[in-house]
Amino acid sequence: MINRVEISSDRIRNSNSQNGVIQPLLTDLYQINMAYAYWKSGKHDDVAVFDLFFRKNPFQGEFTIFAGLQECLTFLQNFRYSESDIEYLRENMPPTVEPEYFEFLANLTTEEVTVYAVDEGKVVFPRVPLLVLEGPLIVIQLLETTLLTLVNYASLVATNAARYRMAAGRKMKLLEFGLRRAQGPDGGLSASKYAYLGGFDGTSNVLAGKLYNIPVKGTHAHSYISSFSSLDDLHIDTLKHKETGEELSLKEASLRWRSRLADTLNIIQSEASDGELAAFISFAIAFPCGFIALVDTYDVLKSGILNFCAVALGLHDLGYRALGLRIDSGDLAYLSCIARASFTTVAEEYELDWFASLQIIASNDINEDTIISLNEQGHKIDCFGIGTHLVTCQRQPALGCVFKLVEINGEAKIKLSQDMEKITCPGKKSVYRLYGEDGHALIDLMHRTSEEAPSVWEESPVPPSIPGGQESLCEPSQSGTPAQDVLAERGTAAASP
Ligand SMILES: Nc1ncnc2c1ncn2[C@@H]1O[C@H](COP(=O)(O)OP(=O)(O)OP(=O)(O)O)[C@@H](O)[C@H]1O
């Protein structure tokens, strides 16, 4: 399950450019101090093995999605202190530090480091190493903080996104809207990237779309609606018919439809906002093939739905189909049901089947519990736009991945603690995800690399009832239930999380 990966593989060379702040000085000072002390005490040639792992699943959940690997490998491949880095360290470390140390740092690369890793995007469990680094102690020590910062938030957001996906179901469209609320520009970019990895369909973050090839999507804000006060604010109200090219008034068409629809939908036309209608018409003229309207600026039931349907039908007269609407406040379950019922009524009344399946997007402080609650109540939403709680990981703001020394010069090392949770599993380990005959994953089995690999169809001494095999993770395995690789060879579908 945890395989050797090439730091300089094609997938790294071909990967998109890395955020400029990911560089060797993006670390804690104590790493560079330790490296000096190692160097000074002649530990240049010591070979170390470090495990990167977490102790507890986030969000009081049962799983974690591993993310950030590609960024780690790119970082390792490019690892090199620049001249200005060295200059900075020279000026900021104590004057007693020997000048030769800075020469040593200037020539440091990760060439002698071997990386073993779980595939990015896999489901992972506590205590199982996600990354194992083997190589010169000094170099690996210098990598700790950066690797942790690359994996911790990435995996947390990917896990959060996967949980939202599980709550919302496969069919629901999920858009990430979090940039404005993220922990700074960097957090915003990472959130967009790893929410997509965790199962979202797209992002509103344009730079993330460009850098990471994520679909970018967007509607409009309340400011667009409230910038129009009346129909007089419409400077342009015509649009070319999609097929004939004839220039026709979308305003006239929408107004005609609004009068008819007021009867059809039983809404008092005079209570609907003309400013909102003007905003919808102008937005539809700008995006006739992609018209989505935000309908809650004034009143969803008295104004937004009526104005949206009027412009959608006006657009239809001109040969275009609207896409849908977005609701950003109020009771999202109730309002979505009313919106859908209105679409169905219009579809039936005017024999326009497609109108019944217009998209309903909901947003506004949505979190996992909101989605679960909406499902229980029943709703007609097709797409959630989710920002704040997704990117800030409301329920748990950090994942606790750690990076621990487990072997030095072939000798296993342990960290003891009064706190049982903090005791490390010593030694270089291999990890096997064991699958049952039906293709479902049973446990992750971890043992010393020097021990024999588990073999197919041989009984495991590990009780299968232990979830994730976690309590037995430090025990050596003599044999095992069918292993993933062998099942794959036999053509059995291995459970891929
Ligand atoms: N039917 C529902 N069931 C459960 N939660 C809902 C439902 N409808 C909306 N929510 C959630 O309830 C909260 C409503 O928040 P709040 O009262 O601050 O917003 P609002 O008054 O509707 O709109 P705003 O203050 O943004 O104009 C949001 O988190 C929203 O996602």
Ligand SMILES: O=P(O)(O)OC[C@H]1O[C@H](OP(=O)(O)OP(=O)(O)O)[C@H](O)[C@@H]1O
């Ligand atoms: O609610 P989130 O999950 O963070 O999703 C993003 C929010 O950002 C936008 O408005 P913004 O919150 O800026 O303004 P608002 O308070 O008027 O909704 C949008 O309309 C959403 O409400």
Ligand SMILES: O=C(O)c1cccnc1
């Ligand atoms: O496109 C949207 O509707 C959007 C984008 C960011 C934040 N809120 C909404």
Ligand SMILES: [Mg+2]
């Ligand atoms: Mg909001």
